[in-house]
Amino acid sequence: MSTTPETAPKRGSRLPRLARRAQLLEAAQEVFVANGYHAAAMDDIADRAGVSKPVLYQHFPGKLELYLALLDSSCDAIVASVQDALKSTEDNKLRVAATMHAFYDYVANAQGAFRLVFESDLTNEPAVRERVDRVTHACAEAVSEVISADAGLSREQSMVLAVSLVGMAQVSARYWLGAGDPSFPQQQAADLVASLAWRGIRGFPRTDT
Amino acid sequence: MSTTPETAPKRGSRLPRLARRAQLLEAAQEVFVANGYHAAAMDDIADRAGVSKPVLYQHFPGKLELYLALLDSSCDAIVASVQDALKSTEDNKLRVAATMHAFYDYVANAQGAFRLVFESDLTNEPAVRERVDRVTHACAEAVSEVISADAGLSREQSMVLAVSLVGMAQVSARYWLGAGDPSFPQQQAADLVASLAWRGIRGFPRTDT
DNA sequence: GGTTTCGTGGAGGTCAAGATCGGCGTGCAA
DNA sequence: TTGCACGCCGATCTTGACCTCCACGAAACC
Known part of the structure; x- marks a missing residue:
């Protein structure tokens, strides 16, 4: 008793x-x-x-507020991490690599906080949707400023390119984590994807074949 | 209406x-x-x-089975669409463009079926997770075969690159759809992202700066 | 050392949503 | 025409999870 x-x-x-x-x-x-x-x-x-x-x-006050508190922390963390990476250098190639590593670090560490942002099962809740979209938008906007400054593209065009790069980082990092291959370390994977991104984005808006 | x-x-x-x-x-x-x-x-x-x-x-029998029936259709549709696009030509640049357009078509049409695959809120259910992962995996594997055939990379490396390209297509297409900018038509957006992808992937594994 | 106060714990209310049973109407065959 | 069979509907049950009420014990203060 x-x-x-x-x-x-x-x-x-x-x-x-x-x-x-x-x-x-x-x-x-x-x-x-x-x-x-x-x-x-x-x-x-x-x-x-x-x-x-x-x-x-x-x-x-409730389950939703508890979740939102955690979600806000996670969102702020990744956005700040990406912004810091972009500010860390003036060399655009290094910028791409640093940003890619920021995504991979975030996914690999942070106790899986990235799941709250990238794999949320509450995206129908407007408050959640707004925050999740804001992450992609904020990251892409930071990237987009660098792109449009150097490439002379329109805002919509550079935003689509920036979102593409962010999506590349996000999806590949999650895939790499899920594969869990010890013979393919984080550094190597991030560098490989960063090189893909850099080859793609450098030299815009050249339109040669 | x-x-x-x-x-x-x-x-x-x-x-x-x-x-x-x-x-x-x-x-x-x-x-x-x-x-x-x-x-x-x-x-x-x-x-x-x-x-x-x-x-x-x-x-x-129940809500889950109903959902899975729809999910299976959506998964089969996008995978088949991507595989068809890859088989449609032998020119890798055109392949990239065709595949990118396949993603954009799928997101823009199909009555929003892509949400079931790319924005599911039931990823904790193993049956759903398995199907969603399978889509990315199947698409990436098809892309990866083309990459590794031409670039001589290891399987893990070409898979990471392929997943990156798939993520780029998926995330940018959803962003483009959400923006809903009529002055930025589907064709133009898909072509822009395709050019980004092609510039990135062509010439691998060259490692020049 | 005693009293007061505040935080903690187990047990319970409420409600929404998935899953199911007794009537009913329609169409076919004799 | 009339009996029969089948599929459909309104109303209900149950479960599970979020969210509060009544005792207890420890700390703080005089």
Whole structure:
């Protein structure tokens, strides 16, 4: 009848509010990444954090807000990473490589946070859709500025090219991660795709065959 | 305007089994495309088809099976389209262009069936994940054969490049469709991205700067 | 050391959505 | 004309997940 008298590792320990919130966010990210939004239950998140559900609801108004908090972090992370990569040099070839590596780093690390952005199962929710689209748009816009500055293309044209490069990075990085081939390391894959991107984009708008 | 010009779905009219099934599939595709899997209710699908829910369950065992039937059609369509495009010529530059146009055609037409493949919100379901991954894999493999035949790269390398090109086509086509800019027609966008892809992939494995 | 306060925990309400049963009407055959 | 068979519909059930209510215990303060 009585619960285990000896103190469980985390069960029952009181934490400062911010620490508790951080712990809840971490637990929620693990569950959302592993199961997606719909298959993730608030019970699972609370259990994973070692607390009960009311505690969760004292920190977040609902499941959607909890998800959006994590999604915002993930979106900000990848966008900032890409922007930093683009600002890291003035050599466009190195820029392409740095940006490609930024995508691969993000996919390979960040505890799978990329799944929240690139594999969300809540894209019908307008708030989610808006954030996910914003990531592609922001990354592409940063790339597009570099393209249009050097190539003299129209805004729509350079945006389509930029989105193409972003899609290339995003899809290939996810494929590389899913393949999980240890004989094909991250650096090598990212460099290969970066060379593909650079060969494609350099020299625009030359139209030779 | 409704996209059903002639079929008069009168409430209470009896249809042959196959015709009814086709009608149900069409209605289900509209609802799934518009709302995604989770937000789509079986009631909505039945209403859209002008029948009641029991009829739906007499044709399909459950919601998942109905979805998978549609998903299979969409997957087969895009894979076949890409394979046809690759077989349509022996000139690799034209191959790239034809394949890119295949993606753009698929996204622009097919009543939004591409959403089932590229924007599914049921990727946590293994059966769905398997089919969606299979599309990218099959398309990339077809592209990869052409690449490795001409470039002498390893299988893993040519697959990563092929997946990159597929991702480029897929993401840029969806972006172009979402932008909905009438002054930037499909043909022009597809050609632009095709030229990006061709500049990138031609001449591999040259490694000059 | 006692009291007060606040956070925690288990048990429960509510509701939406997938999945199913008793009437009903139509068309065919005798 | 009339009985029969078959497919369709309204109404219902159940499940599962999000979201709160009543006891307990630990910390803080005088």
